[in-house]
Amino acid sequence: MFIDRLTNKLQIDENWQVDYRQALKENYEVSGHKKDVIVLHYTDTVLTSSVVAGFTKKVTKTSAHFLVERDGHIIQFLPANQVAFHAGNWPMNLRSIGVELANVGVSKFGKYVPECDTMRAKYPRTNTVSAWEKFRDPQLEGLVQLLNALVDFYPISTIIGHNQVPKLGRIDPGPAFPWSLILEEVQKKRPIEHTYPKS
Numbered sequence: 001m002f003i004d005r006l007t008n009k010l011q012i013d014e015n016w017q018v019d020y021r022q023a024l025k026e027n028y029e030v031s032g033h034k035k036d037v038i039v040l041h042y043t044d045t046v047l048t049s050s051v052v053a054g055f056t057k058k059v060t061k062t063s064a065h066f067l068v069e070r071d072g073h074i075i076q077f078l079p080a081n082q083v084a085f086h087a088g089n090w091p092m093n094l095r096s097i098g099v100e101l102a103n104v105g106v107s108k109f110g111k112y113v114p115e116c117d118t119m120r121a122k123y124p125r126t127n128t129v130s131a132w133e134k135f136r137d138p139q140l141e142g143l144v145q146l147l148n149a150l151v152d153f154y155p156i157s158t159i160i161g162h163n164q165v166p167k168l169g170r171i172d173p174g175p176a177f178p179w180s181l182i183l184e185e186v187q188k189k190r191p192i193e194h195t196y197p198k199s
């Protein structure tokens, strides 16, 4: 898996399912920017069809560059050097690549996933123990491949969660996300920070 030099699109890999679905022009900005941060999100949904439609069919003024499905299938929505509306912070949108992970976050009524697919963890800031959907192995494997392809091509120095963007009150990708495992995989390439960049 690698990023094409001319198109900034992830290349189809024999061993991995990668699709390109173009986001609506209202939902992102075409201009190219230097990318040195990756921001990880979860979709907050069981199904991803609404997320894909929200980027590609409806004017929502929201987008992310990539979505990684539970089975590891990757969809790209705009060239990775362009500006997705995902971080809730304009300077961060300009410099970052947004990656959505299919995951409901807290599994509750209306967003049900089987108990065996959840883990118990405290809800950030409230200390209430909740059931969080676990991230699946094929999804994490696809994510690692994607992150490695991005780190190979862009001058990425930092990978953070949406929850680390100040003043938004976001919690994604949440306490079920295995940060140490993922960072360890990507840091085989080079040192990567996991704190919000100071400048």
Ligand SMILES: [Zn+2]
Pocket: 040, 041, 042, 086, 162, 170, 172
């Ligand atoms: Zn988010």
